[in-house]
Amino acid sequence: GESVGLHLPTLSVQEGDNSIINCAYSNSASDYFIWYKQESGKGPQFIIDIRSNMDKRQGQRVTVLLNKTVKHLSLQIAATQPGDSAVYFCAENYSGGYNKLIFGAGTRLAVHP
Amino acid sequence: DTEVTQTPKHLVMGMTNKKSLKCEQHMGHRAMYWYKQKAKKPPELMFVYSYEKLSINESVPSRFSPECPNSSLLNLHLHALQPEDSALYLCASSQEEVDILLFGSGTRLTVV
Numbered sequence A: 001g002e003s004v005g006l007h008l009p010t011l012s013v014q015e016g017d018n019s020i021i022n023c024a025y026s027n028s029a030s031d032y033f034i035w036y037k038q039e040s041g042k043g044p045q046f047i048i049d050i051r052s053n054m055d056k057r058q059g060q061r062v063t064v065l066l067n068k069t070v071k072h073l074s075l076q077i078a079a080t081q082p083g084d085s086a087v088y089f090c091a092e093n094y095s096g097g098y099n100k101l102i103f104g105a106g107t108r109l110a111v112h113p
Numbered sequence B: 001d002t003e004v005t006q007t008p009k010h011l012v013m014g015m016t017n018k019k020s021l022k023c024e025q026h027m028g029h030r031a032m033y034w035y036k037q038k039a040k041k042p043p044e045l046m047f048v049y050s051y052e053k054l055s056i057n058e059s060v061p062s063r064f065s066p067e068c069p070n071s072s073l074l075n076l077h078l079h080a081l082q083p084e085d086s087a088l089y090l091c092a093s094s095q096e097e098v099d100i101l102l103f104g105s106g107t108r109l110t111v112v
Helices: none
Strands: A010-015 A019-024 A032-038 A045-051 A054-058 A062-067 A072-077 A086-093 A109-113 B004-007 B010-013 B020-026 B029-035 B044-048 B053-057 B063-068 B073-078 B086-096 B107-111
Touching: A010 A019, A019 A109, A032 A062, A032 A072, A045 A062, A045 A072, A054 A109, A072 A086, A072 B073, A109 B063, B004 B086, B020 B029, B020 B086, B029 B073, B044 B063, B053 B063, B073 B086
Parallel strands: A010 A109, B010 B107
Antiparallel strands: A019 A072, A032 A045, A032 A086, A054 A062, A062 A072, A086 A109, B004 B020, B020 B073, B029 B044, B029 B086, B044 B053, B063 B073, B086 B107
16 A cells, blocks of 8 residues: 655555556646656666656656646556555656756555565 | 766865866757755755856855866866855756756765
8 A cells, every 4th residue: 555654655565566656747838848756876767768758658667657737647567566665657748848847755665465 | 878977976175265166068058057855845046157158146145156167077166165055956957948857966075
């Protein structure tokens, strides 16, 4: 389940289950979105991106859904593995004249065997 | 070479010291970035360079001074920092603006 508090929100799942990580973005003008994975001691690693002219994009074991009406993004990970344990950030950008990739608060995914 | 390389990986400095963080990429990317990340927080944008020119400064204090000597290198000069400036400093690059950012592993900075 999820827990929110002084620490990062955490999503705990069993190995093999599907995971869904949610993100609310702030700027209605944002038209480019990226999901990053950050493991301890490392920089953020690109997972998947989506532009605002799409509402769904699939990669290997991952799917990103975009709902512009409610400014919501989700990342779905199929058959979650222990190696998926990390902090996941959504990030938004606006192509209309400035290049500022702004990160959301992040969610920690904990995968249990 | 498909990496962003940051040096040093760890740095401890006193409040009166001057030090520099270095970032290098050889992918021909035209935009380079500095982000600051505190523990359990998302990366926060500090500076953006586009075609070797500073295009965004997110109201960063002047004790942080960026420099882009050429299209492959990005430096962050540090002077008179405070303990609250201790953080992970991340460099990133992208081929074009509004594109996928590729991050380095960061420099873990501790100010004592």
